[in-house]
Amino acid sequence: MQSEILSTKDLYKVAPVFGQLSFDNHEQIVFCNDSETGLKAIIGIHNTTLGPALGGTRMYQYNSEWEALNDVLRLSRGMSFKSAITGLNLGGGKAVIIGDAKTQKTPELMLKFGEFVHSLNGKYITAEDVGMTTADMDLVRTVTPYVTGISEDKGGAGNPSPITAYGVFMGMKAAAKYKFGSDDLENKVIYVEGIGNVGEALVEHLSNEGARVMIADINQARLEEVRDKYNVEIYGGSNLHAEEMDIYAPCAMGATVNDTTIPQLKAKVIAGAANNQLAEENKHGMLLRERGIVYAPDFLINAGGIINVYAELENYGRQEIIRKTENIYNTTLEILKNAEKNNVTTHSAALAIAQSRIDARKAEKG
Numbered sequence: 001m002q003s004e005i006l007s008t009k010d011l012y013k014v015a016p017v018f019g020q021l022s023f024d025n026h027e028q029i030v031f032c033n034d035s036e037t038g039l040k041a042i043i044g045i046h047n048t049t050l051g052p053a054l055g056g057t058r059m060y061q062y063n064s065e066w067e068a069l070n071d072v073l074r075l076s077r078g079m080s081f082k083s084a085i086t087g088l089n090l091g092g093g094k095a096v097i098i099g100d101a102k103t104q105k106t107p108e109l110m111l112k113f114g115e116f117v118h119s120l121n122g123k124y125i126t127a128e129d130v131g132m133t134t135a136d137m138d139l140v141r142t143v144t145p146y147v148t149g150i151s152e153d154k155g156g157a158g159n160p161s162p163i164t165a166y167g168v169f170m171g172m173k174a175a176a177k178y179k180f181g182s183d184d185l186e187n188k189v190i191y192v193e194g195i196g197n198v199g200e201a202l203v204e205h206l207s208n209e210g211a212r213v214m215i216a217d218i219n220q221a222r223l224e225e226v227r228d229k230y231n232v233e234i235y236g237g238s239n240l241h242a243e244e245m246d247i248y249a250p251c252a253m254g255a256t257v258n259d260t261t262i263p264q265l266k267a268k269v270i271a272g273a274a275n276n277q278l279a280e281e282n283k284h285g286m287l288l289r290e291r292g293i294v295y296a297p298d299f300l301i302n303a304g305g306i307i308n309v310y311a312e313l314e315n316y317g318r319q320e321i322i323r324k325t326e327n328i329y330n331t332t333l334e335i336l337k338n339a340e341k342n343n344v345t346t347h348s349a350a351l352a353i354a355q356s357r358i359d360a361r362k363a364e365k366g
Contacts, residue, residue, distance in 0.1 A: 009342060010032075011269035012116065012324045014237065016191045017110055018115065020038055021050075021296075022059075024046070024073070024295065025046075025047075026044060026045065026046050026047075026073065026076065026077070027045050027046065027047060027048060027053075028044075028045040028123070029042065029043070029044055029045070029046075029072075029073075030042070030043040030044075030120065030214065032069075032113065032116040032117065034112045035064060036107045036108075036112075036187040036257065037106065037109040038067075038099070038104060038106075038109060039097065039112050039301065040096060040097070040098040040177070041097040041098070041113055041116065042046065042068060042069055042072045042095065042096050042098075043072070043093065043094075043095050043098065043116065043117070043120070043124055044072040044073055044075070044076030044077075044095070045091070045092075045093045045094045045095060045120075045123060045124050046051065046073075046077045046079065046080045046091065046092040046093060046267065046295075046357065047080040047091045047092050048123060048360050049084060049091060049361050050080075050088070050089050050090055050091055050202040050319050050357070050358060050361050050363070051083075051089040051090040051091050051092075052086075052090065052091060052123060052124065052125050052146075053076070053079070053090070053091040053092055053123060053124045053125070054079070054082075054083070054090045054091070054092075054093060054121070054125040054126075054127065054148065054309070054310070054313075054348065055075065055076055055079040055092060055093040055094035055095070055124075055125075055127065055129075055306075056094065056095070056126065056127040056128050056129025056132065056149070056169050056305075057094075057095040057096070057097060057099040057113070057126050057127070057128070057129055057132055058071070058072075058075070058094070058095070058096045058097070058128075058129040058130040058131055058132070059096070059097040059099055059105060059130070059131030059132060060096065060097075060098070060099075060101070060130060060131055061098070061099060061100045061200070062096070062098050065352075067100065068096050068098050069175070072094050072095065072097055072279075073275045074254070074275070075090050075094035075096075075275055075276070076093050077092060077095035077295065078091050078092065078094075078275050078298075078299045079091075079092030079093060079094055079274060079299075080354070080358065081299050081350070081351060082299040082300070082302070082303045082306060082354075082356045083303075083306060083353070083356035084308060084353075084354035084355070084358050085195075085299065085300050085303070085331070085350060085353055085354040085357070086303040086306065086324070086328075086331075087200040087357075088301070088306065088307070088310050090310060091196060092258060093123075093124045094123070094129075095124070096112075097113060097131075101130075101132070101344025102251070103130030104323075105131070105136075107139060107181050110139050110140055111139065111142070111143055111286075112137055112142070112149070113140065114139070114140035114141075114142070114143040114144045115143055115144070117144050117146050118143060118144035118146060118280070120146070121297070122145075122146050124146065124169075125146045125148060126140065126146065126147050126148075126312075127147065127148045127149040127160065127305075127306075127309045128149040128159070128160060128309075130270060133159075134149060134150065134151050134156075134158060134159050135151070137149045137150045137151075137156075138150050138151050138154060141154070144173055148309035148310070148312045148313065149308075149309045149312075150312070155271075155312075155313045156307045156312050157309055157312050157321070158308075159197065159202055160304070160305035160306075160308040160309055161196075161197035161198045161303060161305070162197075162201045163304040163307065163321060163325055164302055164304040164305035164323055165198045165199075165200075165201030165202040165204075165205065165304070166199045166201070166205065166304055166326075167302060167303055167304025167305075167307070167325045168198070168202055168249070168251075168271065168272065168273045168301050168302055168304070169202060170207040170299025170301070170304075170325065170328045170332070171206075171271055171296045171302075171328050171329065171332045172185070172190075172247060172269070172271035172298065172301070173242065173286075173301065173310055173329060174266075174296070174328075174329045174330070174332035174336070175247075175269045175271045175294050175296040175332060175336065176188065176247070176269060178294060178336040178337070179268055179269050179294045180246075181331075182270075183257070184209075185206060185209040185210070185211045185247075186209060186210035186211065186267060187210060187211070187212060188211045188212065188246040189211075189212045189214070189244070189245045189247070190192070190206055190211045190212065190213050190244065190245065190247040190248075190249060190302075191213075191214045191215075191216065191235065191240055191248050191266045191267070192206070192213060192215050192216070192248060192249045192251055193216045193217075193240060193249065193250050193251060193252055193256065194213070194216075194217060194251035194252025194253075194271070194272075194273075194274065195215050195216075195217040195219070195222055195223060195226050195251070196251065196252070197257045197290035198251055198302075198305075198345065199215075199217070199226075199249075199252070199273065201225050202249065202251060202273065203215060203226055203230050204230055204233075205231060206228040207231065208231060208246075209345025212233075213230070213232040213233065214232070214233050214234070214235045214243075214245070215227065215232055215233070215234055215235065215298045216235040216240050217252070217254065229256075234365035236330075239264065240259040240267065241256075241264045241267075242263050242264040242265075243266065244265045244266050245266060245268075246267065246268055246269065247267060247268070247269045247270070247271060248267035248269070248270050248271075248272070249271055249272035249273070250270070250272035250273075250274040251272050251273040251274055252274055253274060254274050254276035254277055254279075254298075255274050255276060255277070255278070255279040256274065256276075256277060256279075257278050257279065257284055257288070257295075258279035258280075258284060259279070259284075262284060262287045262288065262291070263329070265291070265293060267293060268286070268292075268294065268296070269293070269294045269295075269296070269341055270293060270295045270296065271295075271296040272298065272302075273298075273301075273302045274298060274302075275298055276298065276303065277295075277297070277298045278295075278298075278334045278347060281347055281351075282345075282347075285347040285348060286345055288340075288345070288351050289345050289346070290325040294346070295316070295345070295346050295347065296332055296346070297332075297335065297346055297347050297350035297351075299354075300328065300331060300332060300348070300350050301328055301332060302337065303325075303328060304325040305366070307321055307324045307325050308321055308325075323328060335349050335350050335353070336349075
């Protein structure tokens with residue numbers, strides 16, 4: 001499978017869907033439009049070899065439809081590998097709704113989106129992502145059963161953000177063990193970029209561990225709230241990536257590890273919750289390796305959320321959710337060691353394991 005992702009500025013040079021490198025053999029792309037509610041959404045179904053494509057819905061005010069398309073393609077592709085490497089019998093899918101979640105999201109829009117999800121007859125199962133809440137998933141559930149992450153009082157697993165953060169914390173500790181010889185994060189300088197639900201939950205774990213945490217976000221009020229709650233520091237500089245730190249934890253949008261930031265990075269470890277952190281997987285994975293920066297593959301360590309919502313499909317309880325999420329530590333450490341042994345990037349090592357599981361299931365099916 002192809003692994004390089006085309007930047008949005010170059011999309012016009014190729015065919016709009018099949019010609020994109022980020023298309024990467026997707027099985028189905030669904031464009032959803034409803035003039036009455038203002039819904040403009042794209043559902044990406046990358047691969048269903050292991051099972052139905054499960055992945056959250058993101059509502060975001062993209063700069064262009066090209067940007068939205070590229071995002072859903074990259075995200076749904078990542079979900080295939082996330083489920084595969086975590087050992088879940090799920091495929092990869094994702095949805096994006098173009099719009100401002102704070103001002104344009106309405107119950108009518110969410111219900112109409114749910115109808116589009118339902119029309120796929122279970123091939124795609126949605127869940128919560130950026131711009132969405134558990135209450136939104138409860139609403140979508142009224143028009144389709146193909147949704148997870150619903151409220152616990154309605155029989156669901158609830159908000160996946162805390163479990164996502166716990167998985168990132170486990171992956172970060174494993175990367176610290178590999179790089180520093182100990183997984184104790186006390187007094188480690190850790191910059192968390194993006195203080196949403198997952199970012200805040202990660203900050204709580206790091207604060208409890210005694211790490212020296214710096215936080216950054218575009219929302220100043222949010223920064224002050226988290227600072228006061230966990231006694232951490234707000235980053236006040238202009239170039240976070242160039243600061244001295246032990247660990248960089250990107251927890252906002254993707255592609256923050258790129259041509260511009262990598263030469264400036266002084267972090268020794270990258271371990272965060274954001275999806276698609278490497279702007280170009282092969283190139284930037286190799287640059288990190290050459291600089292001796294340990295990268296904990298994002299689609300592995302942020303898999304706690306999908307483990308949480310998968311519990312609704314498989315009917316396993318909280319204890320099993322925690323067990324599976326804590327195993328991210330062992331898998332991360334194994335992949336980091338394998339990458340060193342085989343002289344490849346950590347991203348490539350993780351991708352190979354995920355792809356091998358998909359290929360094995362495909363072979364079983366004949």
